[in-house]
Ligand SMILES: Nc1ncnc2c1ncn2[C@@H]1O[C@H](COP(=O)(O)OP(=O)(O)OP(=O)(O)O)[C@@H](O)[C@H]1O
């Protein structure tokens with residue numbers, strides 16, 4: 001199987017000196033769905049932000065063999081679709097259409113193709129009728145769903161999702177989980193939604209205090225109750 005994400009000895013401290021990642025190693029294979037669990041402040045978001053070069057600790061992250069660095073940034077960002085934990089970090093255009101079309105327009109797609117991408121992406125999150133709405137007027141859960149659409153419109157090879165089910169109503173949470181399990185795109189998902197991770201991921205990493213405390217198949221992780229308790233997950 002092809003290794004699509006390779007993280008080697010990644011450490012990162014924020015500019016104020018807060019150490020957030022401490023020697024993280026992780027490999028993800030094509031088609032994997034990796035859940036990242038761990039308590040608040042464990043470093044989950046910080047790790048995900050390294051996958052498309054928003055943060056750059058050192059050159060120890062590779063996507064499809066390409067090092068995540070300044071030179072490869074635009075190729076990396078066309079492959080890796082990252083959905084932020086906070087949708088207000090994702091949506092910045094006046095309307096939903098503009099936000100979802102932003103990626104395809106920047107990839108110089110024609111008007112017809114852009115329309116098709118936007119319609120397809122909005123359909124996937126059940127938000128087709130929101131096209132002309134003003135992004136910053138939407139409810140938090142609506143913004144979460146549009147945020148996912150802004151990334152789906154790019155047809156990414158890898159979906160990186162930070163707490164994607166937060167604030168979704170039960171119906172749309174269920175539909176979202178169904179949608180994710182139906183796509184075979186490689187996924188890496190940080191979440192406190194253990195049931196979601198249980199139902200769609202094949203592998204699980206537990207992060208704590210900036211390190212990967214365990215990385216194994218979903219079955220092995222969830223049967224180890226002592227491990228889960230140790231990391232505030234049970
Ligand atoms: N911009 C920042 N400046 C300084 N420290 C930060 C910054 N962002 C995060 N941190 C710190 O880095 C550590 C890891 O934070 P991170 O947001 O990655 O955790 P997390 O596992 O995603 O938590 P949560 O479950 O709450 O989303 C925490 O100690 C946090 O306080």
Ligand SMILES: [Mg+2]
Pocket residue numbers: 044045046085162
């Ligand atoms: Mg986080």
